[in-house]
Amino acid sequence: MECQECNENVATLHFAKVINGEKTEIHVCEKCAKEKGYVNNEEEAYSLHDLLSGLFNFDSASYPNQAAMDTYRKEQLKCEKCGMTYQDFTRIGKFGCASCYDTFSKHLNPIFRRVHSGNTKHDGKVPKRTSSALYQKKKVDQLKEKLKAHIEKEEFEEAAMVRDKIKAIEKSHNQEGEGE
Amino acid sequence: MGLEQFIQEAISPWMKDEGPDSDIVMSSRIRLARNLEKIPFPLVAEEEKLKEVIDEVEKDFNEQSFEQYQDFELIKMESLKALEKRILVEKHLISPHLADKTKQGAVLISNSEQVSIMVNEEDHFRVQLYLPGFQLEKALEEAFKIDDWLEEKIDFAFDEEQGYLTTCPTNVGTGMRASVMMHLPALAITRKINRMIPAINQLGLVVRGLYGEGSEAIGNIFQISNQVTLGRSEDDIIDDLKSVVHKLIEQERYARELLLQESEIELENRIFRSYGVLRYSRLIESKETAQCLSDVQLGIDLGMIKDISKSILNELMVLTQPAFLQQYAKKTLHPQERDVFRASLIRERLKLED
Ligand SMILES: [Zn+2]
Ligand SMILES: [Zn+2]
Numbered sequence: 222m223e224c225q226e227c228n229e230n231v232a233t234l235h236f237a238k239v240i241n242g243e244k245t246e247i248h249v250c251e252k253c254a255k256e257k258g259y260v261n262n263e264e265e266a267y268s269l270h271d272l273l274s275g276l277f278n279f280d281s282a283s284y285p286n287q288a289a290m291d292t293y294r295k296e297q298l299k300c301e302k303c304g305m306t307y308q309d310f311t312r313i314g315k316f317g318c319a320s321c322y323d324t325f326s327k328h329l330n331p332i333f334r335r336v337h338s339g340n341t342k343h344d345g346k347v348p349k350r351t352s353s354a355l356y357q358k359k360k361v362d363q364l365k366e367k368l369k370a371h372i373e374k375e376e377f378e379e380a381a382m383v384r385d386k387i388k389a390i391e392k393s394h395n396q397e398g399e400g401e
Numbered sequence: 402m403g404l405e406q407f408i409q410e411a412i413s414p415w416m417k418d419e420g421p422d423s424d425i426v427m428s429s430r431i432r433l434a435r436n437l438e439k440i441p442f443p444l445v446a447e448e449e450k451l452k453e454v455i456d457e458v459e460k461d462f463n464e465q466s467f468e469q470y471q472d473f474e475l476i477k478m479e480s481l482k483a484l485e486k487r488i489l490v491e492k493h494l495i496s497p498h499l500a501d502k503t504k505q506g507a508v509l510i511s512n513s514e515q516v517s518i519m520v521n522e523e524d525h526f527r528v529q530l531y532l533p534g535f536q537l538e539k540a541l542e543e544a545f546k547i548d549d550w551l552e553e554k555i556d557f558a559f560d561e562e563q564g565y566l567t568t569c570p571t572n573v574g575t576g577m578r579a580s581v582m583m584h585l586p587a588l589a590i591t592r593k594i595n596r597m598i599p600a601i602n603q604l605g606l607v608v609r610g611l612y613g614e615g616s617e618a619i620g621n622i623f624q625i626s627n628q629v630t631l632g633r634s635e636d637d638i639i640d641d642l643k644s645v646v647h648k649l650i651e652q653e654r655y656a657r658e659l660l661l662q663e664s665e666i667e668l669e670n671r672i673f674r675s676y677g678v679l680r681y682s683r684l685i686e687s688k689e690t691a692q693c694l695s696d697v698q699l700g701i702d703l704g705m706i707k708d709i710s711k712s713i714l715n716e717l718m719v720l721t722q723p724a725f726l727q728q729y730a731k732k733t734l735h736p737q738e739r740d741v742f743r744a745s746l747i748r749e750r751l752k753l754e755d
Contacts, residue, residue, distance in 0.1 A: 329570075345635045
């Protein structure tokens with residue numbers, strides 16, 4: 222397939238972009254992808270190797286196109302609440318707010334595993350309030366909103382994760398209810 | 402102000418109590434990192450937002466008491482002079498980061514100085530609780546109570562998967578750093594500690610020299626703390642730490658016995674020379690001070706030096722730091738002036754024991 226920008230090189234990057242709710246397929250060569258801003262220049266794209274570099278695994282390095290695409294996707298991630306991008310996060314190694322954890326969730330487990338001896342799931346103290354019925358309801362409502370948003374954007378993988386979370390909360394809540 | 406009164410005010414009240422195994426474990430500390438859900442973390446939040454955090458703390462917790470922790474006082478960094486901030490740092494009540502690098506930084510301190518809650522440090526809240534000697538479980542129990550007390554008024558950022566959400570990925574989960582400060586002179590003199598550190602690291606625990614740069618331990622004081630905060634419960638983390646500390650205590654006691662058996666006169670010589678230096682020098686640097694204090698403390702623990710209060714190391718390690726010296730002198734001191742002043746403060750302090 223030819224690159225749709227220069228019509229010369231072979232298109233090596235293929236991805237979908239949603240513009241005004243319309244899904245458009247994009248096929249470009251690596252050169253154009255950089256020039257036209259589909260992905261950032263090499264230096265920026267691999268800025269992951271900066272401060273926290275040891276934490277980020279480029280296991281897909283043997284598939285450069287795939288890696289570039291993943292990088293591109295990751296870098297588009299931006300926390301709506303605090304404005305931090307995934308790129309900022311990898312550069313400074315710190316989160317900007319609680320919502321960053323959700324926004325970057327798909328990419329965090331490898332980092333957590335490295336830092337915390339292979340662990341990714343919390344074990345230990347839970348805020349007392351978290352177990353209250355009111356808190357649970359609030360949390361489930363928030364998650365349902367999120368689920369809707371993911372489905373609308375056709376982000377089914379994320380949607381499934383959120384749905385599992387809702388199920389888990391409802392299940393634990395029901396169990397508590399039965400005990401009463 | 403007389404020296405006795407100065408010391409009285411300079412040393413945190415909780416440090417004056419003797420805890421379990423306090424000949425080796427100087428103190429136990431639990432630190433919990435917590436954040437608000439609704440406001441970005443201090444690193445990126447606008448100053449106005451951070452001011453809201455302070456205002457809420459002021460409204461809900463300033464001048465409050467909770468169980469044995471009385472009269473919490475909120476101290477804003479902007480209201481302190483540089484020297485006053487350094488003193489809080491030297492007492493370990495705040496971090497250098499809070500003192501120098503934060504917008505809208507503050508600390509809430511109980512009157513016993515056993516609990517200090519830093520506000521708008523790297524995280525919105527950093528709860529620290531200290532106990533003398535080796536009392537990690539008790540410290541955790543108390544820190545949890547303080548955490549629950551805060552939680553009555555504050556919604557902390559928490560996720561079922563990742564636990565307490567923190568600014569740095571290295572703190573996420575429990576947000577807990579448990580640590581003990583240990584005086585390990587015999588393991589240091591015999592260099593056994595160097596062989597033990599890698600093994601301790603393998604258990605996910607970190608050993609660092611408390612006052613030195615990197616792993617160098619000035620005054621043979623080491624801090625042992627947990628690295629992992631995610632996927633292990635606070636109790637499990639404390640259990641690991643406890644078992645390592647027990648081992649270190651056992652090894653330190655054994656090394657002391659061995660030193661006594663094999664080279665008592667050399668050890669005695671070293672201890673009394675150091676005692677002489679502290680008693681009579683007219684100029685002394687902080688590093689030499691720490692080394693001599695460590696020797697004298699060992700002498701006290703081994704019964705070679707009698708009639709000197711057991712808390713001398715704890716006390717003078719704090720008092721001979723630059724900010725305290727300058728507060729006592731009531732003026733800014735150049736490094737050499739500090740060494741003169743330090744020597745004189747130590748001499749006067751030891752005279753109080755006569
Ligand atoms: Zn092209
Ligand atoms: Zn964010």
